[in-house]
Amino acid sequence: MIIFSNVSKTYENGTKALDNISFYIDRGEFVFIVGPSGAGKSTLIKLLMHEETATSGDVIINNVKVNGLNQKQIPYLRRNMGVVFQDFRLLPKKTVYENVSFAMEIVGASRREIRRQVPSVLSMVGLSHKAKMYPSQLSGGEQQRVALARALVNNPAFLIADEPTGNLNPKTAMEIVSLLNEVNKRGTTVVMATHAKDIVDQMKKRVIAIEDGVIARDEARGVYGYEN
Amino acid sequence: MKINSIKYFSKEAFKNVFSNGWMSLASIFTVVASLMMFGIFMVMVLNINHMMTKIEADYEITLTVDEAYDAEQTEQLGKVLATIPNVSEVIFESKAERMELLRDQFGDNASLLDTYQNEKNPLRDWYKIRCIDLSKSSETVSEVKQLGGVAKVISNGETIRKLTAASGYISRMSVWIMLALTIISIFIISNTIKLTVFSRSREINIMKFVGATDWFIRWPFIIEGMLIGVIGAVVSGVIMSFAYEGLINMFASLQIGFVDFIDLKDIVLVINLVFFFMGIGLGAAGSLISVRKHLKV
Numbered sequence: 001m002i003i004f005s006n007v008s009k010t011y012e013n014g015t016k017a018l019d020n021i022s023f024y025i026d027r028g029e030f031v032f033i034v035g036p037s038g039a040g041k042s043t044l045i046k047l048l049m050h051e052e053t054a055t056s057g058d059v060i061i062n063n064v065k066v067n068g069l070n071q072k073q074i075p076y077l078r079r080n081m082g083v084v085f086q087d088f089r090l091l092p093k094k095t096v097y098e099n100v101s102f103a104m105e106i107v108g109a110s111r112r113e114i115r116r117q118v119p120s121v122l123s124m125v126g127l128s129h130k131a132k133m134y135p136s137q138l139s140g141g142e143q144q145r146v147a148l149a150r151a152l153v154n155n156p157a158f159l160i161a162d163e164p165t166g167n168l169n170p171k172t173a174m175e176i177v178s179l180l181n182e183v184n185k186r187g188t189t190v191v192m193a194t195h196a197k198d199i200v201d202q203m204k205k206r207v208i209a210i211e212d213g214v215i216a217r218d219e220a221r222g223v224y225g226y227e228n
Numbered sequence: 229m230k231i232n233s234i235k236y237f238s239k240e241a242f243k244n245v246f247s248n249g250w251m252s253l254a255s256i257f258t259v260v261a262s263l264m265m266f267g268i269f270m271v272m273v274l275n276i277n278h279m280m281t282k283i284e285a286d287y288e289i290t291l292t293v294d295e296a297y298d299a300e301q302t303e304q305l306g307k308v309l310a311t312i313p314n315v316s317e318v319i320f321e322s323k324a325e326r327m328e329l330l331r332d333q334f335g336d337n338a339s340l341l342d343t344y345q346n347e348k349n350p351l352r353d354w355y356k357i358r359c360i361d362l363s364k365s366s367e368t369v370s371e372v373k374q375l376g377g378v379a380k381v382i383s384n385g386e387t388i389r390k391l392t393a394a395s396g397y398i399s400r401m402s403v404w405i406m407l408a409l410t411i412i413s414i415f416i417i418s419n420t421i422k423l424t425v426f427s428r429s430r431e432i433n434i435m436k437f438v439g440a441t442d443w444f445i446r447w448p449f450i451i452e453g454m455l456i457g458v459i460g461a462v463v464s465g466v467i468m469s470f471a472y473e474g475l476i477n478m479f480a481s482l483q484i485g486f487v488d489f490i491d492l493k494d495i496v497l498v499i500n501l502v503f504f505f506m507g508i509g510l511g512a513a514g515s516l517i518s519v520r521k522h523l524k525v
């Protein structure tokens with residue numbers, strides 16, 4: 001589960017990105033974080049990944065106080081958490097297969113485990129036939145699938161996505177979200193920051209809306225609620 | 229470290245050395261230049277020490293025995309000399325033996341010495357003594373001078389002490405210079421490697437988001453650095469060995485007596501071993517330094 005308890009984040013330049021927000025996300029939930037640009041969605045995601053630390057309040061993931069972790073513990077937090085970004089963040093000099101197996105190399109998986117698991121996730125995201133290609137040879141949608149495969153290969157408890165469909169056309173975007181939904185049905189908690197109205201409205205999942213750093217709405221089967 | 233990870237790190241390191249071909253070449257060149265500079269000083273210090281050891285080993289104090297002393301008294305003097313704590317060896321040469329040696333040296337002209345045989349031998353018996361501790365030779369000399377039956381003491385201890393002091397000074401200076409060279413080299417190498425690390429800083433960033441520990445990211449760079457270091461060491465080892473051989477041959481042909489170099493076969497292993505470990509160290513340290521600031525994500 002994920003708990004934000006009175007979390008505020010003020011950047012070094014004085015910008016207050018999050019102002020005393022609290023929410024609870026249960027295991028197995030699928031949650032959209034929505035809100036206009038600059039509302040603080042990415043900041044929230046960064047706090048989850050410990051790319052930034054909360055100025056005050058607590059971020060708790062699976063009974064662990066994330067803001068209390070030291071530098072050495074952060075990698076282990078991230079391994080329990082698949083992350084997907086708008087800009088894919090694939091390693092350009094590695095093939096599709098290697099980009100995914102990399103996540104397993106990190107945790108010291110055996111050759112055997114890698115050979116079993118990587119093809120399986122690649123097939124799940126529908127990219128088995130492109131395993132030997134490099135990211136630059138793939139479309140945006142395909143690159144995001146690779147990123148998704150990498151995020152999932154270690155069976156993380158959480159999947160955190162910041163605008164994963166931001167660079168994709170509507171059809172491809174919907175395919176990615178369907179995959180996320182699939183992953184969620186297998187038990188992974190999914191948190192996705194987005195401002196894709198169509199997707200949010202269609203999925204009818206829990207929506208936490210942020211405006212100016214505060215929670216404006218938190219609805220169990222919500223809609224996007226803004227004009228894009 | 230897990231075996232799986234070691235394999236992965238090595239594979240990454242080899243791939244990186246080749247995919248950053250020019251940068252690797254530049255780094256290797258830097259390593260070679262550093263090792264050569266280091267090596268020149270090292271070879272110099274080793275040879276100075278070698279020559280000093282030889283000079284010191286040859287050092288002896290010569291003392292002629294008073295003509296008034298008979299054979300028994302002379303022998304007694306030798307026993308006394310042997311009891312002096314700083315004396316390691318006592319060698320006796322009678323005046324007859326010395327005359328024989330002199331005749332040997334005269335060779336064909338030995339007949340010139342015919343008139344100085346037996347009773348007419350103008351030479352005196354003498355003792356040659358060697359010191360355990362050269363730095364205390366002047367004390368030994370004055371001790372010897374006070375003994376009865378000693379006519380004259382010949383000692384070039386002062387000259388040798390000056391030489392020893394000078395060579396010690398040069399050696400110490402060289403060690404400092406070598407240390408400075410090493411530090412400078414690490415920084416130059418780290419700066420060369422830094423360029424390749426910088427181009428990979430986004431990759432490092434991505435790796436950290438996926439959950440890689442700092443050491444997981446560092447190891448391929450370190451191994452890459454060590455690889456570059458080893459290649460640099462082999463190249464400079466070969467160059468240095470040939471250069472040394474050339475130097476020896478040159479001096480041999482000049483026939484300068486007192487210059488006595490360490491044999492090539494005795495120094496080649498030292499040069500190459502030192503270069504090997506220095507190369508590995510320089511490469512690893514350079515990589516570690518250059519990857520350091522990219523890890524803060």
Ligand SMILES: Nc1ncnc2c1ncn2[C@@H]1O[C@H](COP(=O)(O)OP(=O)(O)O)[C@@H](O)[C@H]1O
Nearest residue numbers: 011013015017036037038039040041042043044
């Ligand atoms: N590193 C940063 N330093 C200073 N201000 C930042 C930084 N990142 C984001 N901000 C500011 O924090 C606010 C929230 O940004 P962000 O979380 O990126 O919003 P969103 O993802 O919802 O568009 C914005 O005003 C933004 O300018």
Ligand SMILES: [Mg+2]
Nearest residue numbers: 041042043163
């Ligand atoms: Mg954002």
